Amino acid sequence: METISFKLEVFEGPLDLLLSLIAKHKLNICDIEISKLLEQYLLYIDQAHEQNLELAGEFLEMAARLIYIKTASLLPQPEEAEQMKRELEGALIEYSLCKIAAKTLADAFVGGNIFVRSPMKIKADMTYTLVHEPERLAIAYSAISMKNIKSEHAKLHVENKINSVVKRRIVSVMTKVVHILRQLYDSGEVYMDKLYEGVTDRSARVATFLAVLELTRHGRITISDDNTMIFFKGRKNGVDRSWRSKTSSEQ
Amino acid sequence: MEIKDKLGAIEAILFASGEPIEIYRLSEASGVDAGTLPSMIRLLNERYEDCGSGICIKKLDSSFQMCTREEFAPQVRAALETKRTAPLSNAAMEALTIIAYNQPVSKGFVENVRGIDSSSVINNLVEKGLVEEAGRLDVPGKPIVYRTTAVFLRSFGLSSVADLPPLPGQSDLVLETEEEFVDRELAEAKQTE
Amino acid sequence: MEIKDKLGAIEAILFASGEPIEIYRLSEASGVDAGTLPSMIRLLNERYEDCGSGICIKKLDSSFQMCTREEFAPQVRAALETKRTAPLSNAAMEALTIIAYNQPVSKGFVENVRGIDSSSVINNLVEKGLVEEAGRLDVPGKPIVYRTTAVFLRSFGLSSVADLPPLPGQSDLVLETEEEFVDRELAEAKQTE
Numbered sequence: 101m102e103t104i105s106f107k108l109e110v111f112e113g114p115l116d117l118l119l120s121l122i123a124k125h126k127l128n129i130c131d132i133e134i135s136k137l138l139e140q141y142l143l144y145i146d147q148a149h150e151q152n153l154e155l156a157g158e159f160l161e162m163a164a165r166l167i168y169i170k171t172a173s174l175l176p177q178p179e180e181a182e183q184m185k186r187e188l189e190g191a192l193i194e195y196s197l198c199k200i201a202a203k204t205l206a207d208a209f210v211g212g213n214i215f216v217r218s219p220m221k222i223k224a225d226m227t228y229t230l231v232h233e234p235e236r237l238a239i240a241y242s243a244i245s246m247k248n249i250k251s252e253h254a255k256l257h258v259e260n261k262i263n264s265v266v267k268r269r270i271v272s273v274m275t276k277v278v279h280i281l282r283q284l285y286d287s288g289e290v291y292m293d294k295l296y297e298g299v300t301d302r303s304a305r306v307a308t309f310l311a312v313l314e315l316t317r318h319g320r321i322t323i324s325d326d327n328t329m330i331f332f333k334g335r336k337n338g339v340d341r342s343w344r345s346k347t348s349s350e351q
Numbered sequence: 352m353e354i355k356d357k358l359g360a361i362e363a364i365l366f367a368s369g370e371p372i373e374i375y376r377l378s379e380a381s382g383v384d385a386g387t388l389p390s391m392i393r394l395l396n397e398r399y400e401d402c403g404s405g406i407c408i409k410k411l412d413s414s415f416q417m418c419t420r421e422e423f424a425p426q427v428r429a430a431l432e433t434k435r436t437a438p439l440s441n442a443a444m445e446a447l448t449i450i451a452y453n454q455p456v457s458k459g460f461v462e463n464v465r466g467i468d469s470s471s472v473i474n475n476l477v478e479k480g481l482v483e484e485a486g487r488l489d490v491p492g493k494p495i496v497y498r499t500t501a502v503f504l505r506s507f508g509l510s511s512v513a514d515l516p517p518l519p520g521q522s523d524l525v526l527e528t529e530e531e532f533v534d535r536e537l538a539e540a541k542q543t544e
Numbered sequence: 545m546e547i548k549d550k551l552g553a554i555e556a557i558l559f560a561s562g563e564p565i566e567i568y569r570l571s572e573a574s575g576v577d578a579g580t581l582p583s584m585i586r587l588l589n590e591r592y593e594d595c596g597s598g599i600c601i602k603k604l605d606s607s608f609q610m611c612t613r614e615e616f617a618p619q620v621r622a623a624l625e626t627k628r629t630a631p632l633s634n635a636a637m638e639a640l641t642i643i644a645y646n647q648p649v650s651k652g653f654v655e656n657v658r659g660i661d662s663s664s665v666i667n668n669l670v671e672k673g674l675v676e677e678a679g680r681l682d683v684p685g686k687p688i689v690y691r692t693t694a695v696f697l698r699s700f701g702l703s704s705v706a707d708l709p710p711l712p713g714q715s716d717l718v719l720e721t722e723e724e725f726v727d728r729e730l731a732e733a734k735q736t737e
Binding site for chain 2: 216
């Protein structure tokens with residue numbers, strides 16, 4: 101691969117990056133070619149990684165989302181993929197409208213040219229004079245969600261966010277790898293649909309998909325021509341550890 | 352002279368308060384009927400215009416504020432020794448636009464449109480006085496909602512949010528409302544339970 | 545008109561600077577020769593006088609300052625005092641209750657519970673006399689802690705903080721105490737070191 105000497109453009113977020121790719125490759129925002137978009141998106145992520153560009157966790161989440169849409173569209177019933185693609189297109193259209201509106205508004209900025217003055221310092225009694233029912237206090241207090249404490253707490257660790265996203269992904273992909281292998285140890289083959297049975301959580305579905313990819317890449321499984329069956333290739337004693345460690349270091 | 356005195360009082364109050372002052376407060380303090388105030392302000396603005404004054408009175412929502420005229424910005428900047436204020440970043444403009452057109456909205460709504468965490472961007476807008484808290488949503492988590500301020504209106508030459516430029520292609524592309532967004536979030540939360 | 549523009553610039557500068565401004569600085573920024581400045585100021589003051597304006601320009605030593613005219617002092621004071629009768633905002637009420645139920649507490653504690661910067665809200669409560677400083681915490685940074693005042697008790701018809709209304713469903717709203725909060729913050733600070 102040739103070395104990249106240009107400096108990568110920095111984007112406001114995954115949607116910003118997608119819009120730029122759509123414009124660059126003249127894709128139709130109302131009917132995106134997911135495969136092409138995914139390819140370009142991953143290329144950018146790779147390049148960003150090579151240039152040690154720090155990307156927020158949302159960029160990886162979007163990559164997983166695109167991969168998931170692409171896979172789901174290969175399934176015999178691609179309705180879910182269609183739905184997700186429409187959602188993504190909707191989000192992109194909404195965001196591009198927002199960018200246009202933001203530009204128009206920014207052009208109207210006159211704030212830097214109008215000056216105001218600070219209030220005149222006059223000695224005055226500012227003591228509060230209104231009277232309220234004491235119950236107002238209890239009501240105001242319970243209006244604050246006590247969950248805020250925990251969520252704020254979590255936000256203190258934003259800097260670890262990317263790491264944690266990646267870590268979570270490795271763990272869950274590995275869990276799914278084990279899960280798939282267990283099913284294959286028993287029968288030697290399994291229906292693709294069965295792997296997704298009862299899995300409604302999006303990240304779990306993505307993990308399952310990535311696990312299948314991972315196993316295929318390392319030649320542990322093969323997939324039938326119509327993408328419905330998975331076959332176990334060669335029974336070995338336990339799982340070969342070499343590629344496992346490689347996967348984690350890649351992530 | 353009756354009117355002359357009233358105009359003087361209005362001027363003095365606006366000058367002293369510095370910040371935007373609500374019509375009802377200005378009316379109470381000056382003794383000028385709230386209904387007559389707008390025409391009095393118009394008289395003052397006409398006078399300023401006629402003599403090429405350096406100041407003017409702006410209407411911002413239901414408040415009035417006295418400020419300098421744009422054309423004297425270079426001289427004022429030189430006197431205050433302030434640099435030209437840096438324009439808002441793209442990220443800040445995006446968040447501000449989303450809040451302005453959909454207010455009051457939660458941080459979650461802004462993040463949903465932008466597709467990325469927007470906490471620091473919104474905190475920055477609050478610090479600059481462009482947006483402010485406007486209560487909490489009565490949904491799980493009780494998120495704080497935000498709205499734009501008088502500073503926002505003044506900074507973008509508006510006298511109310513109704514004056515915002517129309518959204519591009521609004522007729523055929525409708526933004527999700529805060530209500531729809533909350534409904535969807537709740538539905539999703541239920542699903543994952 | 546040349547002079548008209550210069551007068552406008554002088555007005556804008558005096559208006560925006562608030563504080564007295566040295567003649568040489570005013571001259572430099574407005575582009576008006578220091579020797580001509582006094583006569584320009586006289587022109588402006590004559591204009592203000594003629595139309596009964598609420599403002600005027602005063603000379604203090606080698607500086608000029610724009611201020612309100614003495615005769616409008618009662619109205620200016622009245623305007624300021626109308627602020628007192630403005631009810632507390634939601635944000636202020638939230639901060640006040642957090643302080644009331646957990647006093648004495650630091651600003652950090654209030655912000656942690658509310659999930660948003662609360663400096664200006666607390667300053668506002670202090671200005672209104674509803675809360676006051678109650679020493680400092682003996683932890684790094686020595687944060688100021690706040691407690692409610694007699695004005696607070698009067699405003700809510702209480703005879704002591706022991707009479708605060710019980711919180712609904714208090715049992716399941718286990719709030720960490722100021723002590724626990726500080727402990728946790730310290731532990732976290734150590735971790736990130």
